[in-house]
Amino acid sequence: MxxxxxxxxxxxxxxxxxxxxxxxxxxxxxxxxxxxxxxxxxxxxxxxxxxxxxxxxxxxxxxxxxxxxxxxxxxxxxxxxxxxxxxxxxxxxxxxxxxxxxxxxxxxxxxxxxxxxxxxxxxxxxxxxxxxxxPCIGTRCALPVEVVPFGWRAEALYLESLGARVRVRSGASGAPFRTDEDNLILDCELGPIRAAHELSRRLAERAGIVEHGLFLxxxxxxxxxxxxxxxxxxxxxxxxxx
Missing domain, CATH: 3.40.50.1360 (Rossmann fold)
Known part of the structure; x- marks a missing residue:
């Protein structure tokens, strides 16, 4: 290393x-x-x-x-x-x-x-x-997924079903971090993401997921x-x- x-x-x-x-x-x-x-x-x-x-x-x-x-x-x-x-x-x-x-x-x-x-x-x-x-995105960083606060646990469970280890991002005060649109961020550890376009499509299908950090x-x-x-x-x- x-x-x-x-x-x-x-x-x-x-x-x-x-x-x-x-x-x-x-x-x-x-x-x-x-x-x-x-x-x-x-x-x-x-x-x-x-x-x-x-x-x-x-x-x-x-x-x-x-x-x-x-x-x-x-x-x-x-x-x-x-x-x-x-x-x-x-x-x-x-x-x-x-x-x-x-x-x-x-x-x-x-x-x-x-x-x-x-x-x-x-x-x-x-x-x-x-x-x-x-060499492959996801190797070093967790994937941020922005979700609406309503029903966020259901989205976390969905992300876990895709193999992610999910945590709710915290802000400086220790409370959940809020985006400029007042949404939450779920940081998802997936490891190397080798089918990024397919993952992007699956995330886009979920109503509670506003956006994700795959920029393709x-x-x-x-x-x-x-x-x-x-x-x-x-x-x-x-x-x-x-």
Whole structure:
């Protein structure tokens, strides 16, 4: 087993990946603002370029209330999908990503809004540090499943019938975590998810399941930063750029 890099090094990798992707933001764009620590570096880079005048006429669609609050504090103008239903470019993070660009997301609890924005985006750019790529999603992370509070135990039993070890996510106070839509998150340990599309279909059939953290066929670009620098992979050409 390899040792983990120091936290400051991981933070630098996250910043490098995010700032690389933020350079693709152009004046006049509607930009999806992802949630999470890596996407936050991209938000700060966009804000800095707006403040310096290098960018102008950019509107952000935040993927969570917290991201919207942060963007407002940094001076990034905001809009909504109701006003701008097509997003030019979204920059977001991921908890795990496999070689086919399948993603596992939702550790921060914003998976529903993140997926809605991703589906509305012409280009979905995922920025990660070198610890996030995985041979198969689910290998390292539990799958978050967002459920309505009514009848959540029935959904937990269903998830257990699929082989998951299920726990209700807790918030900072110890009470159940609530999403921006006031739903619950069930974190499901499944191990490597080798039939992700089939699992996605089965989860979608359940009325009480609002959304899940399988992001399939959505990412167009993957930016990975690590000790060897920054790599840019695209689903279109499966190539790499620096």
């Amino acid at each position: 390899t040792s983990r890099a120091p936290s400051d090094e991981h933070a630098r990798w996250k910043r490098d990946a995010a700032e690389h992707a933020a350079e693709w933001v152009r004046s006049g764009m509607v930009v999806g603002l992802g949630a999470g620590s890596t996407a936050d570096f991209a938000l700060r880079s966009i804000a800095s370029r707006l403040a310096s005048g290098a960018l102008f006429d950019v509107l952000g669609v935040p993927c969570s209330r917290a991201v919207g609050d942060a963007a407002a504090r940094l001076g990034v103008p905001l809009t909504t999908l109701e006003a701008h239903p097509v997003v030019d470019l979204t920059i977001d993070g991921a908890d795990e990503v496999d070689p086919t660009f399948a993603l596992l997301k939702g550790a921060g609890g914003a998976l529903l809004h993140e997926k809605i924005v991703a589906q509305a985006s012409r280009r979905e750019v995922i920025v990660v540090d070198a610890s996030k790529p995985s 066929d959505l990412a167009t670009d993957l930016v990975i930063a690590g000790a060897d620098g920054v790599r840019h992979l695209t689903r279109a050409d499966e190539g790499a750029r620096t």
